[in-house]
Amino acid sequence: MAEKIIMLNDTRTGSLPVPAVLQAPTGRVDDALARPLHDLRISVTDRCNFRCVYCMPKEVFDKDYPYLPHASLLSFEEITRVARLFVEHGVEKLRLTGGEPLLRKDIERLVGMLRDLRTPSGRPLDLTLTTNGSLLARKARALKDAGLDRVTVSLDALDDATFRRMNDVDFAVTDVLDGIEAAHAAGLGPIKVNMVVKRGMNDAEILPMARHFKATPFILRFIEFMDVGASNGWNMDDVVPSREIASRIGAEMPLEPVEPNYHGETATRWRYLDGSGEIGLISSVTQAFCRDCTRIRLSTEGQLYTCLFATRGHDLRALLRDGRSDLEISSAIAQLWRARADRYSETRTIHTAALRGGAQKVEMSYIGG
Ligand code: SF4
Numbered sequence: 001m002a003e004k005i006i007m008l009n010d011t012r013t014g015s016l017p018v019p020a021v022l023q024a025p026t027g028r029v030d031d032a033l034a035r036p037l038h039d040l041r042i043s044v045t046d047r048c049n050f051r052c053v054y055c056m057p058k059e060v061f062d063k064d065y066p067y068l069p070h071a072s073l074l075s076f077e078e079i080t081r082v083a084r085l086f087v088e089h090g091v092e093k094l095r096l097t098g099g100e101p102l103l104r105k106d107i108e109r110l111v112g113m114l115r116d117l118r119t120p121s122g123r124p125l126d127l128t129l130t131t132n133g134s135l136l137a138r139k140a141r142a143l144k145d146a147g148l149d150r151v152t153v154s155l156d157a158l159d160d161a162t163f164r165r166m167n168d169v170d171f172a173v174t175d176v177l178d179g180i181e182a183a184h185a186a187g188l189g190p191i192k193v194n195m196v197v198k199r200g201m202n203d204a205e206i207l208p209m210a211r212h213f214k215a216t217p218f219i220l221r222f223i224e225f226m227d228v229g230a231s232n233g234w235n236m237d238d239v240v241p242s243r244e245i246a247s248r249i250g251a252e253m254p255l256e257p258v259e260p261n262y263h264g265e266t267a268t269r270w271r272y273l274d275g276s277g278e279i280g281l282i283s284s285v286t287q288a289f290c291r292d293c294t295r296i297r298l299s300t301e302g303q304l305y306t307c308l309f310a311t312r313g314h315d316l317r318a319l320l321r322d323g324r325s326d327l328e329i330s331s332a333i334a335q336l337w338r339a340r341a342d343r344y345s346e347t348r349t350i351h352t353a354a355l356r357g358g359a360q361k362v363e364m365s366y367i368g369g
Contacts, residue, residue, distance in 0.1 A: 016314040025088035031340035038294035045099040051168035093126040102135040108146040115147030136179030140186040157205040221280035242281035264292035288345030307342035
């Protein structure tokens with residue numbers, strides 16, 4: 001386990017400078033590698049009720065962990081204002097994350113506020129949420145009524161003992177499955193089920209998960225175990241490459257590749273030859289997809305991260321609380337995105353060596369996955 005942890009009020013946060021020349025948004029802004037700004041992931045809480053060993057291990061996130069005080073969190077009004085400014089730059093997809101986003105009190109109210117936003121051409125946004133599913137059975141209907149389009153549920157095993165061991169809080173798998181069904185019944189689909197695969201921990205669950213979700217309305221996606229944050233003790237040996245996952249499943253249930261739904265889709269799609277649905281493979285380690293990465297992340301306390309593997313955030317909250325105008329904040333966002341050249345996963349080996357030298361990546365529970 002890592003010896004150091006990242007303090008959430010750490011000093012590695014940089015300011016977000018407002019440019020001298022302000023510019024109204026044009027509906028599109030490209031980064032230094034010609035990638036448009038398209039997706040905004042909003043972390044609404046740094047807390048979670050699970051202690052997944054690869055994300056919020058108990059040894060680090062214990063009862064003494066310094067979670068953010070409520071006053072540090074962006075309010076729903078602040079989040080909505082930021083989202084509106086991003087939409088004016090071309091963002092069409094909003095994803096609420098955490099921590100566990102359903103732990104944020106009155107999250108439905110935020111969903112309703114974001115639902116009212118429109119793209120410059122007047123279209124509603126794609127509004128989605130990633131959850132561990134633990135509170136979904138209770139909340140699915142209210143989320144749908146508030147205007148949420150769909151959910152992605154994280155589920156790393158079907159075997160109850162394995163699942164309990166992985167979430168490390170003794171949460172039963174049937175409760176998550178009930179949550180998925182409730183979300184489906186409420187119309188929060190298509191529902192994606194994300195399984196992070198770590199060799200030796202849950203790779204024996206690949207086939208049971210594939211069998212379980214085959215011929216259902218749910219799209220199962222396998223994610224290579226990643227070196228996000230500094231707490232999960234990542235090692236390349238822990239990664240089960242996507243091609244191995246595809247061949248393990250394909251040996252029993254033959255598969256063929258499918259064209260992506262849209263340019264820049266993170267998962268490669270495979271469908272069962274017998275026509276009983278499809279799976280997705282997210283090869284974040286073995287086949288990096290940085291060249292199509294159009295995502296920016298807003299942390300719970302209003303720091304912007306231009307990459308999941310960032311070692312430094314940019315303090316948007318300071319601008320919000322300093323009384324800056326929409327035009328000033330919007331110009332600062334555009335300037336940040338234009339300078340972005342992140343492609344961590346494509347250069348992982350170099351970065352891993354540099355990180356050994358001292359720099360620390362931010363935790364996934366802080367900025368959302
Ligand atoms: S490593 Fe960074 S730039 Fe590459 S895909 Fe992930 S978030 Fe995007």
